[in-house]
Amino acid sequence: MMKRSNEPVFWSLFGAGGVVAAFLLPMLIFITGIALPLGILPPEALAYDRIHSFASGWPGKLFLLAVISLPLWQSAHRIFLSLHDLGIHRGREFCRWLCYGTALLGTLIPLILLIRI
Amino acid sequence: MSKRRPYVRPMDGWWLKNPYYVRYMSREATSLFVGVYALILLAGMVSLACGETAYNNWLMAMTNPVSIGFHLAALAAAIYHTITWFAVAPKVMPALFLAGKRVPDIAITTTQYAIAVVLYLGLFCMVWRV
Amino acid sequence: MTDIEKTIEIEVMRYHPEQDASPVFKTYRIPYASDQSVLQGLQYIKDYIDGTLSFRWSCRMAICGSCGVMINNQPKLSCKTFLRDYYPGKIRVEALQHLPIERDLVIDATDFINKLESIKPYIVPREARSLEQGEYLQTPEQLARYEQFSSCINCMLCYAACPQYGLKPEFTGPGVLALLHRYNADSRDGARADRMQIVNAEEGVWGCTLVGYCSEVCPKQVDPAAAVNRNKVNSTLDYFLRFLMPGGGESG
Amino acid sequence: METIKVDIAIVGGGGAGLRAAIAAAEADASQTIALISKVYPMRSHTVAAEGGSAAVTQAHDNLDHHFHDTVAGGDWLCEQDVVEYFVAHAREEMVQLEHWGCPWSRKDNGHVNVRAFGGMKIERTWFAADKTGFHILHTLFQTSMKYPSIRRFDEHFCCDLIVENGRCHGAVVIEVATGKFTFIQARAVIIATGGAGRVFRENTNGGIVTGDGMALAYRHGVPLRDMEFVQYHPTCMPGTGLLFTEACRGEGGFLLNRDGYRYLQDYGLGPPDPSPRNKAMELGPRDRLSQAFWHEKQKGKTIDGPHGQVVHLDLRHLGEKKLHERLPQICELAEEFLGVDPAHAPIPVCPAVHYTMGGIMANGETASPLAGLYSAGECSSVGLHGANRLGSNSLAELCVFGKVAGSEASKFARSVTSHHSGTLEKQAEDVKQQALGIITRSGGTERMAILRTEMAQSMEDGCGIYRTGTAMQATCDKIDELRERYRNLNIDDRSSTWNTEWLLAIELGYQLDVAQSMVYSAINRKESRGSHQRLDGYEQRDDVNYLRHTLAHYNGDAAPRIDYMGVRITKSRPGIRAYGAAGEKAEQERKNREAASD
Ligand SMILES: Cc1cc2nc3c(=O)[nH]c(=O)nc-3n(C[C@H](O)[C@H](O)[C@H](O)COP(=O)(O)OP(=O)(O)OC[C@H]3O[C@@H](n4cnc5c(N)ncnc54)[C@H](O)[C@@H]3O)c2cc1C
Ligand code: SF4
Ligand code: F3S
Ligand code: FES
Secondary structure, eight states: OOOBOSHHHHHHHHHHHHHHHHHTHHHHHIIIIIITTTTSSOGGGGOHHHHHHHHHSHHHHHHHHHHHHHHHHHHHHHHHHHHHHTTOOTTHHHHHHHHHHHHHHHHHHHHHHHHHO | OOOOOOBOOOOTTGGGSSHHHHHHHHHHHHHHHHHHHHHHHHHHHHHHHHOHHHHHHHHHHTTSHHHHHHHHHHHHHHHHHHHHHHHHHHHHSOOOEETTEEOOHHHHHHHHHHHHHHHHHHHHHHHHOO | OOGGGOEEEEEEEEOOTTTOSSOEEEEEEEEOOTTOBHHHHHHHIIIIIOTTOOOOOOOSSSOSOOOEEEETTEEEEGGGOBGGGTTTSOEEEEOOTTSOEEETTEEOOHHHHHHHHHTOOSOOBSSOOOGGGOOOOOOHHHHHHHHHHHTOOOOOHHHHHOHHHHHOTTSOOHHHHHHHHHHHTOTTBOOHHHHHHHHTBTTTGGGOOOOOHHHHHOTTOOOHHHHHHHHHHHHHHHHHHHHHSTTOOOOO | OEEEEEEEEEEOOSHHHHHHHHHHHHHOTTSOEEEEESSOGGGSGGGGOOSOEEOOOSTTOOHHHHHHHHHHHTTTOSOHHHHHHHHHHHHHHHHHHHHTTOOOOBOTTSSBOEEOOTTOSSOOEEOSTTOHHHHHHHHHHHHHTTOTTEEEEETEEEEEEEEETTEEEEEEEEETTTTEEEEEEEEEEEEOOOOOGGGSSSBSOOTTOSOHHHHHHHHTTOOEESTTOEEEEEEEOTTTOOBOOTHHHHTTOEEEOTTSOOGGGGGTOOOOOSSOOTTSGGGSOHHHHHHHHHHHHHTTOSEEETTEEEEEEEOGGGOHHHHHHHOHHHHHHIIIIIOOOTTTSOEEEEEEEEEEOOEEEOOTTSBOSSBTEEEOSTTEEOSSSTTSOOTTHHHHHHHHHHHHHHHHHHHHHHHSOOOOHHHHHHHHHHHHHHHHHHHHOOOOOEEHHHHHHHHHHHHHHHSSSEEOHHHHHHHHHHHHHHHHHHTTEEOSOOOSSSOHHHHHHHHHHHHHHHHHHHHHHHHHOOSOBTTBEEOSSOOSOOHHHHSEEEEEEOOTTSOOEEEEEEOOOSSOOOOOOOOHHHHHHHHHHHHHHHHHHO
16 A cells, blocks of 8 residues: 655745745835835835834735745745756755754744734 | 567656746746745744844844745746746636536636735735734 | 658567576668558568567557557557657667666566556446446546546556655556556445555555656556555644544545 | 356347346356356447337337338338247347436427338337437446356457357357467357458448358358448548448438439439438438439449539528537537538538348347357347348347347257367367468468458448349459458567557458358349348349348358358338338238138
């Protein structure tokens, strides 16, 4: 009998991350990385107070957690699988820990911070 | 004695051998940008938690031309991700049936684009509404 | 110039296990006609130029699944690929990618067949029914839920398309997983739980990274990528539901 | 050489062979079954069957109707007890396939749907879109994997049977991948190797349909029966011969000549109703439709095409939606091979060789005169099709008689003891040496493709839709000559791994023997019946002299010996074979007669 894979855990997070990345990231990147620095958006748009109060409410917390953590899982999963695609097999377990470890940290850190805000 | 000697071709460099594979690898490569961007957001999050000065420094750093360059590239990558994601989503979702007929893939993909446009505009307006 | 005087070049992979260490290419010039298939081109070579060229074919009408080869680097059925699509350029024909070459254009299909046998590719009745009771009722919609996947001709083009299979031959692969899904999705069948064990494995659907080329090259619109990837959802449900449901999960 | 002992060896993994294997496995799970096929079973030519499989299904239909359609369709050359058995068991076999998973097309209420077919009085053809054979074959192949007692020898080429003391003891096979010989010793052997359409030039058959099993049984003294009856299918692709299924017409397609006129009405098949009417016009039987084409061609009413004369198969009025739902593969074939979209343009078609009605002589239990040898499917002449097969009777035949063959062979194998291997192995060794001789001898000068082309052309010239004594004599001479030249064959490939040229050479030998049996059977039948139509003074059916089956006996290097046997008639005396309005009238008269005599 074949062994059950644990992929469903990582794949679900990957899938959720992919959805977030597709439905939100292009606009988010545009806003934070392009529109705001180039002054297309007024500087107040992401002012500290505004964002801080956004991060204090539950919807804001959830949103921020989702856009930070889930894309990281998506990214970690793809990078890890791509190593296999590229034929890089050395240090496979180390890479696994590195990829998914980063994503895990990227989940725990905002989680703790957001709870405390 | 059998003279059979099946020949197995090597796989190295496979991803360059077919345009389809190049597109696939590019799709996978978008995850690098997605990951780095998420880490940048994480940095912003941390700075937000550290207080106003830290946060403003983070905002400041975002205006660095290198940063803007990166974000332009990341935007392109994110859009490519979005296009490819919507294209394959109908293959992952359970098959939808309406009135006994399979909903065609193209209908599902189009619907996703419509939702995405609404979300993009909503997000932009939310931020804009100072 | 009329078709009769035109010619076209075909470069064919040759591998003879009794002589060659690895495959080599040989070029042949054959008469060109716009309605000739690549298969007819190969037959011309075998009949009139070099009788030692080996390849599989039978039906000539894209249904028996024998004649798959790489044509200019794409997996295709040679009987429904036409010289006109390449003329006046050159055509390069190779054995299907990712599969061991037995000789010339003939690949070893045993792995596919073994995998097919492993998935219980037959109905295990959900409810017993005698012949006197007549057929099981199945609405056109119930039929539509699996019919597409039942039209797989076992041509293995999708295996030649799937790099994950090339990298890891243990992967059950698109075609067989499509057939597995065909039975799981059939309203008459009751062996889903058994087959899920294959789906759930690393060698099952989790060997796929949704490259998607398999569905692109499938000559019968089976869409094996959909069969594989929809089963990732099923497998995920199965994975988590077993914690919720006594006696292990079988997702709906 | 390795010897493998089994209870039953089945040569052929098409519809008939697989059905037989399953039947044998179900009859006795303790028996071992070897299923031998020169290609993977799912590549067998059953895969190409498109239209459907007949079985009485609707409430207003009955077994008698199916019986009469078949017997009249076969121009009364059918074994009527066999037909009775067939029509009575067809439906149960179709239901069995359904239980095994065959994706039959359905009605909205979930029941299996049926469609109209040529020569059938009432719609009774079960179909799975227009890929019926494909679905039947894959269903049987995959279901066969359920039975551990079936041991498959995929891509193993059978090069001879082993016969001793009047009993068949197995077969010698070559593993295609390695060239390795194996003697499969069996208590009973079933031949299910399919037809022989490839001996003709333009045909609907796959490259593997080369009459192998027929030739093997024939060489061991089993007569080939009714070999002159070769079916031309009226709607095939010019140039390649690929088939456009009769279901095109069953769904309502028209056949038009160069004036856009439904010419079949001029050949006793009218009236030309706008929608399909069973047993009339386009739904007449295949022999009649192909003959009508021939006459139109003589009259100059056909259309010039790059590959010769054609008529038009017009499906436009069926509409795109119905075409894609009911005839998807036809649309694909027309578009990809001809660049014609059937929804918007008529398809050019012409007749091509499709089916061999004759075959290895077998009784109603599929047993041949040689003990231990059975046959089923297209290679077999169990007596169902007579002088012309009705479309969709063949797929049903595979199942009905495949099953009979499986259980009969199983019974036989239980009743006999296995022969001592020694002498048989010696024979097998001789077979091996002979087969190897083709690639080891040198100095040949004849190119195989040339011989094959000459054979096919000559068969088309002599054994076409219409035949004359002179043309047939020319073909007899040609085939004799080719058999002679065959000994001087030159083979480029002398290796043992995947040497397809070698196997093609063996096949060509089979084909020449089968071709010879066909043309000699034909020239000796001095009448016109079903698919055997003569123009040289024998234009009429002659029940006095020829209501008999032809038997061709192998005669070594000489021409076959031809003799005849009676036809078994149970309830249908030979009558007028008419279709369209005339057919309805004839049937009414027959009924009146029967009522009067009751
Ligand atoms: C294009 C087309 C469409 C058709 N459509 C219909 C239809 O709609 N309805 C209908 O009723 N009939 C139809 N027919 C007829 C019907 O499909 C065939 O008569 C039937 O499928 C033959 O089945 P079989 O099992 O006898 O042989 P096949 O399916 O031809 O199988 C022969 C088997 O024998 C094996 N074999 C042969 N020689 C050797 C050897 N030397 N050694 C080892 N193995 C060997 C082959 O590998 C193969 O497995 C159609 C036929 C054609 C060609
Ligand atoms: S899924 Fe398509 S490509 Fe793959 S084996 Fe089946 S028919 Fe061929
Ligand atoms: S190409 Fe391979 S990776 Fe998946 S989607 Fe198809 S099986
Ligand atoms: S020859 Fe049968 S699929 Fe091409």
